[in-house]
Amino acid sequence: MYWLASELHTHTDHSDGKQTLSELAEGAAKLGFECIALTDHNTLSGLDGRENVEREWGLTIIPGMEWTTFxxxxxxxxLQDFVDWRTAELSNIHKGISEVHRKAGLVGLAHPYRIGSPICTGCHWEYEIRNWNDIDYIEVWSGTFPSIKTDNLRAFSLWTDRLNEGYRIAATSGRDWHAQVATEEPVSVTYLGLRADKPQERNQISQDAVDALSHGRSVVTIGPLLTMEVESANSWFGIGDNVPAPSSDPDESIDGYWGHVKTVFSVRQGLWELPEQNFTLKIVGNTGTAAERSVGAADEVYRMNIPEGGLLWARAELWGTVHGVRALIAFTNAIYFNEGRGTE
Incomplete structure (x- = not known):
């Protein structure tokens, strides 16, 4: 698995950004990003010259657009083609979602609980969602130092509630990056898990990155890379995978599951920092906190037991102190379990 450091919400001067695509890519490269998604408001025109910019700064640009409505x-x-956002209706956003999916695109809720009109027109999500299976991902962290912001805490809870209801939706972060302005606040990264080693062809990387997100192979962090695998009956399952229900044969029964959580503090060295401390590593799911331990700032794999019993999903979380505040530093997307779902 190759974990691609990505920024999935950006803007240029083709909408309300104050940067060209090349300036955006330069800034992203300096922050250690390997991939960005250009999501200008209601236009794809900012992608003009994309291939030249990719070559210039050595990163991949995923084509995207932010539907910006009331x-x-x-x-x-x-998406390579424009899908008309102007047809979106309050009670039928699913029509637009279906058209995006028909053209092999993904849809995600952007900053769903940000303050809305008249401060930010349409920023607060009001569309009626009749079927959450149509939503590919939720941007649960938006902006810089995202894990302490009230609107992001609500978005994170929204995602968790949907997981508890049995939906399989990915979570991402996005800076909503409009300008090359220096910040001392932590910057989040969404790592996308590519199935194989990183390909060399830019278009292939873009396609693999979208595929990774569609399968929920993503990790969000303001510091170290955090990944998880689950061991069950001598088989291994990764982020976004589905763990089969335990065998009903008593000779093949298991004593819970084993979560193998890896912390990698050596990623993007020099581009982020945390005070020296012991961190709290957790595995949480719909049944609550399944496992917890104190860990140091090391590249290490920790084996933690996850009890059986009604599991729908589990994720890893890393907690610590950032700028004097206890906060969530990193989390994985979910690994799913059939034992709490019945027969699928």
Whole structure:
């Protein structure tokens, strides 16, 4: 698995950004990003010259667009063609979502609980969602130092509630990056898990990145890379995978599951920092906190037991102190379990 450091919500001067695509890419490269999604408001025109900019700065640019309406902002990724946002209706956003999916794109809720009109037109999500299976991902962290912001805490809870209801939706972060302005606040990264080693062809990387997000192979962090695998009956499952229900044969029964959580503090060295401390590593799911331990700032794999019993999903979380505040530093997307779902 190759974890691609990505920024999935950006803007240029083709909408309300104050940067060209080349300036955006330069800034992203200096922050250690390998991939960005350009999500200008209601236009794809900012992608003009994309291939030249990719070559210039050595990163991949995923084509995208942010549907910007009175009732919410919806991110679309992976589309080569324009899908008309003007047809979106308050009670039928699913029509637009279906068209994006028909053209092999993904849809995500952008900053769903940000303050809305008249401060930010449509920033607060109001569209009626009749079927959450149509939503590919939720931007649960928006802006810089995202994990402490009230609107992001609500978005994170929204995602968790949907997981508890049995939906399989990915979570991402996005800076909503409009200008090359220096900040001392932590910057989040969404790592996308490519199935194989990183390909060399830019278009292939873009397609693989979209595929990774569609399968929930993503990790969000303001520091170290955090990944998880689950061991069950001598088989291994990664982020976004589905763990089969335990065998009903008593000779093949298991004593819970084993979560193998890896912390990698050596990623993007020199581009972020945390005070020296012991961190709290957790595995949480719909049944609550399944496992917890104190860990140091090391590249290490920790084996933690996850009890059986009604599991729908589990994710890893890393907690610590950032700028004097106890906060969530990193989290994985979910690994799913059939034992709490019945027969699928």
């Amino acid at each position: 009732y919410g902002h919806m991110l679309t990724l992976g």
